[in-house]
Amino acid sequence: MSDLFANLGLGFAVALSLQNLALCFMGCLVGTLIGVLPGVGPIATIAMLLPITFGLDPVGALIMLAGIYYGAQYGGSTTAILVNIPGEATSVVTTLDGHQMARQGRAGIALGIAAIGSFFAGTVATLLIAALGAPLTRLALVFGPAEYFALMVMGLVFAVVLARGSILKAVAMILIGILLASIGTDLETGQDRMTFGFAFLTDGIDFSVLAMGLFGVAEILRNLDQSETRDVVRQRIGRLLPGLTDLRQAAGPVLRGTAIGSILGILPGNGAVLGPFAAYSVEKRLARDPRRFGQGAIEGVAGPESANNAGAQTSFIPLLTLGIPPNAVMALMVGAMTIHGIVPGPGVMTKNPNLFWGMIASMWLGNLMLLVINLPLVGIWVSLLKVPYRLMFPAILMFCAIGIYSINATPTDVMLIGAFGLCGYLLIKFGFEPAPLLLGFVLGRLMEEYLRRALTLSRGDPMVFLERPVSAVLFAVSAVLLVAALMPALRRSRDEVFTEA
Amino acid sequence: MKDATTRTVRSLCLALTATLGLAGHARADAFPQRPITMVVPFAAGGPTDVIARIVAEHMSRSLGQQVVIENVTGAGGTTGITRASQAAPDGYTVMMGHMGTHGAAPALFKGLRYDPAKSFDPIGLAAGTPIVIVARKDFAAPDLKAFIAAVKSGGTSINQAHAGVGSVSHSTGILFDAKTGAKPTLVVYRGTGPALNDLMAGQVDFMTDQIVNVAPQITGGTIKAYAIATPERSTVLPDVPTTKEAGLDDYEVSAWNAVFAPKGLPKEVGAKLEAALGKALEDETTRKRILDLGGTVPGSGERGPAALQRLVESEVARWTPVLRAAADGTP
Amino acid sequence: MDEPLHGSGHTRIRGPQPLAAGLGLVGLGLLGVWAGSDLPQGSMRAMGPGFLPRWLSVGITLCGLALAASGLLRDGQRLPSIALRGPAVVMLAILAFALTIRPVAVGPLTTPGLGLIVAGPLAILLAGYASPEARFRELVILALFLTAGCMLLFGDLLNLPIPIFPAFVLEALSGSVSPRLLLRAVAAGLGLTGLGLLAIGRGTRRRAVDVVPHSITT
Structure with a gap:
């Protein structure tokens, strides 16, 4: 314990130097900015800023880059709430209740609770990394392909749970999501799958392209369509920041979201994407009246947002202690470190204690800065909603187009958001929800990879999923969740049949 | 009010035409006149990207123009190389090829739209890992x-x-x-x-x-x-x-990394790029950065365009039979 | 659009919306089966690339059949009304942006790469007309400000690799002006023009029409 304090002391000594504080602030500011811009993700930005960091000392450079990463996570929820565009896979669920809250004139409260929840989660996750970072990595090694497959299946069950309308339609959406994810070059054989001969499909569909189309463009089309009773935020905007009752309502979800997000973030196989979905499902199950979810329930913002930020922090654990980057941004951090002559891996903690503890301390400071940056911004964001929609949507469209173009510098991606936008519009019209599709898409690719890998390693024996204890437990939990989710639907449809008869 | 704005607009237009007029004379000036794009066919943060960034940073300084890294990923690096190979051969688009894209690719990707040995003007070998x-x-x-x-x-x-x-x-x-x-x-x-x-x-x-x-x-x-x-x-x-x-x-x-330009590069431009790459590899900090990663820096005799051309040809000859045989062996 | 058709004795199809949705899914599922039909299925031990797509497509088809059946058997919703103007115009705007931002080969033709300075305003002006409330002058001002802002934000500040100017302009200018300076100068020019238009408009503004009833202002 005294070690922990000594280490944190060292960390704060490093992070509180004037230069590092300034860099941390810069990172958080840039991160918030790009998070708010739809499409422009932390990957493109960090890659572009890498050369600038050449002149800095490595600790400062990494503090700034880390700031961009979690700053973008913060900012991403802003667009999800305000204009229904999830910038990252992790903010998909925030759109469900967050944007509903905005439509009801409670955008400020949603943004505020997201910021406060994220700050709390960030604080806890930072402490967790500091205290348990090293021992926790053992958890990462327990998870083999079979366990990850089980985890992904559990994630798909969450998608059923968070569906609002017809379960049948939700299942179809999930399947379509996985099918879309399988488009492109097959990982194992290098064969083209379902690309119809289009070169731009060989690398599959980018998440941002799909999300921007299904959520962003489709939302615009739907709003245009109902020009008389337009659904954008027209209600009077109430109080700007959450009040005491809001906070009391959100406290439980924030705590649970933090716990769920922290644990999933530690897994190097990009388990962090599941955090917000898991948190949402848990809140929906625990709620006294689950029907409020999807209609602007504050718990549906507080839980996932906390999980999201906690996962973003703890995903530094596999990077710093194992040298394994759990996602593309972390892979970029590896690059940043190697350029600065620091090779992330088991040795970082002992060889570069300044860097390791300095970064951890800076994460907490960064979270504090984000809270300070974001709370005053809430007012500005909310006032943006007063811009007439006929001017707002061309602007949103242009930001989307530029953002999407900047990911791969391919015009076909821009055309694809149009196509997906049209699909999304039709889906909404026919009563399908796009969220389960997106979740199926995110998990589908990973799920297939893990399934095939697990079966290769077990030489084709599917029993491997039940023989390994962790995987068996995860499957059991999924089964229970699925039955619990299906029961009311089955009962209801039987009731309907009876009442009709 | 109205007058003032029209005047501003008019003077702006004048300024613009003036700069456009000036431009005509500047074209004959020496390379490089604007930033150079270096296409890296792999994701940012990977080994090839890191080497490219280390080298590009020094090249920017000695060329007096920014060398901007553009990551174009996909299909084992061949997406980026294909795109870069179709760019104008004016020296403003170069690429960081490697053992895979310029050695193994012909055996692995059937519809490859470039020939490692023929579609490029080699600039020089950068590093080996x-x-x-x-x-x-x-x-x-x-x-x-x-x-x-x-x-x-x-x-x-x-x-x-x-x-x-x-x-x-x-x-x-x-x-x-x-x-x-x-x-x-x-x-x-x-x-x-x-x-x-x-x-x-x-x-x-x-x-x-x-x-x-x-x-x-x-x-x-x-x-x-x-x-x-x-x-x-x-x-x-x-x-x-x-x-x-x-x-x-x-x-x-060794997974070598080397700089290539699209075929048809003017001689002086190629020579300038080669010299800039050479200078970067002679520089103490650049060398140390590469060596600290475990990489190797080629000596001056083994990194020029001719040596690189020989390397590419020998690598294609080396990988093709091995990879073809392996592909035939598996169903 | 959402109310079910209770007691709709005169129509034979009880739930047109689920029926149509179900048939759509069946179509998609069959398309998936067809698209993946050339892929090897593999075995349990070495699952082929065609395995998952095939079973997913079958699953989608089954979901579609179930949904269509429910549309026939149970009362459901009416077919939704689908607007044409919005989607068509927005698609056109997106297409215009994609085709002008950088050179794109469409069959034998290659579009000229005109950069953000053309693609941006083009997209905004076109997209604006997706709404029946569009007003030309207003959109021009928006386009000027947004393009200037985006040039500075994406090109200058974030330094993203997005073409700002047409390639031929850059080539013509190469050497005389640094691209960054040019970018700032042009952005300033656009911004000033926008301000100018705004100022002119304030003088000659028509009343009433410009003020759309707006809940926030009331």
Whole structure:
């Protein structure tokens, strides 16, 4: 314990130097900015800023880059709430209740609770990394392909749970999501799958392209369509920041979201994407009246947002202690470190204690800065909603187009958001929800990879999923969740049949 | 009010036409006049990207214009190289090719729209990153010879990891199997990170990969290294024997990175780029950065356009039969 | 649009919306089966690339059949009304942006790469007309400000690799002006023009029409 304090002391000594504080602030500011811009993700930005960091000392450079990463996570929820565009896979669920809250004139409260929840989660996750970072990595090694497959299946069950309308339609959406994810070059054989001969499909569909189309463009089309009773935020905007009752309502979800997000973030196989979905499902199950979810329930913002930020922090654990980057941004951090002559891996903690503890301390400071940056911004964001929609949507469209173009510098991606936008519009019209599709898409690719890998390693024996204890437990939990989710639907449809008869 | 704005607009227009007029005279000036784009066909943060950024940083300084890295990923790097090969050969678009895109690709990708030996004007070799043979830390064999024997006798019960078709670990791994006669089960990963994770956890038995990716885990003791596939030992891993020392003669591979331009580059432009690359590789800090990663910096005799052209031709000749045979062997 | 058709004795199809949705899914599922039909299925031990797509497509088809059946058997919703103007115009705007931002080969033709300075305003002006409330002058001002802002934000500040100017302009200018300076100068010019238009408009503004009833202002 005294070690922990000594280490944190060292960390704060490093992070509180004037230069590092300034860099941390810069990172958080840039991160918030790009998070708010739809499409422009932390990957493109960090890659572009890498050369600038050449002149800095490595600790400062990494503090700034880390700031961009979690700053973008913060900012991403802003667009999800305000204009229904999830910038990252992790903010998909925030759109469900967050944007509903905005439509009801409670955008400020949603943004505020997201910021406060994220700050709390960030604080806890930072402490967790500091205290348990090293021992926790053992958890990462327990998870083999079979366990990850089980985890992904559990994630798909969450998608059923968070569906609002017809379960049948939700299942179809999930399947379509996985099918879309399988488009492109097959990982194992290098064969083209379902690309119809289009070169731009060989690398599959980018998440941002799909999300921007299904959520962003489709939302615009739907709003245009109902020009008389337009659904954008027209209600009077109430109080700007959450009040005491809001906070009391959100406290439980924030705590649970933090716990769920922290644990999933530690897994190097990009388990962090599941955090917000898991948190949402848990809140929906625990709620006294689950029907409020999807209609602007504050718990549906507080839980996932906390999980999201906690996962973003703890995903530094596999990077710093194992040298394994759990996602593309972390892979970029590896690059940043190697350029600065620091090779992330088991040795970082002992060889570069300044860097390791300095970064951890800076994460907490960064979270504090984000809270300070974001709370005053809430007012500005909310006032943006007063811009007439006929001017707002061309602007949103242009930001989307530029953002999407900047990911791969391919015009076909821009055309694809149009196509997906049209699909999304039709889906909404026919009563399908796009969220389960997106979740199926995110998990589908990973799920297939893990399934095939697990079966290769077990030489084709599917029993491997039940023989390994962790995987068996995860499957059991999924089964229970699925039955619990299906029961009311089955009962209801039987009731309907009876009442009709 | 109205007058004022019209006046502003008019003077702005005037300023614009003035600059446009000036431009006509400046064209004959020497290369480079504007930023140069260096296409890196792999994701930012990977070994090739890191080398490209280190080199580009110094080249920007000596050329007096920014060398901007553009990551265009996909299809084992061939997407980016294809796009860059179609750019105008004016020196403002160059690319960082590597062992895969300019050696293994013709054998792996049937519809490849460029020829590594013919579609480019080579500028020069930038760096090499040696290949290391690594295994899970509790693999019983004490040295490389015993390891090869164990892998051979284990047959398909041995699991070999690689980072996807077209990756360095894929082609070098297949070369290893071909040279030793081993027939392990191949387990595919999306990228080196997850493959290493499973290697550390003992889910798979071994793999071959670039030193940059595996050195920290080797020094940290979470995986073990049997040999490094270079003529000399690396300063980063001084305890790891070379393949020759360990008794495997025919396995020396390095994932080299080299700068190419689209075919048809004006001579003076090519010479300038070559000189800038050379200067970067002579620079102490640049060299040290590459060496610290475990990479190798080619000597001045082995990095020029002619030497690179020879390297590309010999690499294509080396990889094609091995990879074709492996592809035919699996259903 | 959402109310079910209770007691709709005169129509034979009880739930047109689920029926149509179900048939759509069946179509998609069959398309998936067809698109993946050339891929090897593999075995349990070495699952082929065609395995998952095939079973997913079958699953989608089954979901579609179930949904269509429910549309026939149970009362459901009416077919939704689908607007044409919005989607068509927005698609056109997106297409215009994609085709002008950088050179694109469409069959034998290659579009000229005109950069953000053309693609941006083009997209905004076109997209604006997706709404029946569009007003030309207002959109021009918006386009000027947004393009200037985006040039500075994406090109200058974030330094993203997005073409700002047409390639031929850059080539013509190469050497005389640094691209960054040019970018700032042009952005300033656009911004000033926008301000100018705004100022002119304030003088000659028509009343009433410009003030759309707006809940926030009331």
